[in-house]
Amino acid sequence: MSTALAPRSPSDLAAGRFGQKRYVIRRKFFKLFGGAFHIYDEAGGLAFYSKMKAFKLKEDLRIFTDEDLREEVLNIKARSIIDFGATYDITDSKTGERLGALRRKGLKSMLRDEWLVLDTRDQEVGLIQEDSLMLAMVRRLLTNLVPQTFSGTLGTTQVLSFRQHFNPFIQRISLDFSMDRLNQLDRRMGIAAAVLLCAIEGRQQ
Secondary structure, X not given: OOOOOOOOOHHHHOOHHHHOOEEEEEEEOOOOOOEEEEEEOOOOOEEEEEXXXXXXXXXXXXXXXXXXXXOEEEEEEEOOOOOOOOEEEEEXXXXXXXXXXXXXXXXXXXXXXXXXXXXXXXXEEEEEEXXXXXXXXXXXXXXXXXXXXXXXXXXXXEEEEEXXXXXXXXXXXXXXXXXXXXXXXXXXXXXXXXXXXXXXXXXXX
């Protein structure tokens, strides 16, 4: 299995913001223009903040350390104008290092959301997938009444889970990396994937 997604500086990324096993993401449902995501660490402190601009034809999401937007840490950028099977490059904003990419499986996602995890050479190394086809189809009819759950794998090994919690006013997601005991997934890719899932899912509601 490819290890291209493993952090290149484990000692740096293991400390602080990217060193958490679990995060909580919050987004207000009724935000008229764009969207904002607050990502909290295990102690309840703000680890990251992402603000999505409205009416952009080409998605360009930035992740910062806080609401002041002074320190940008990650960039998620679509390669083309928004389409159902778009590819999004993930870049470390501080170093300029391209970490990999996420590609939505367009036709399959009509029934069940699936995302390919790509390494720096655009080779498929993992998959992020909605929990079950039956529940996915129910969600298409009942929207946010049935919260979404995703699992992420590298090869055959699960490395993350992404679970929504029902709330009519605030979108709340639990992001869990605790099953990734060998740290196979670069946490920067995991955080970026979660923000992108929140943004795309929020647009569909």
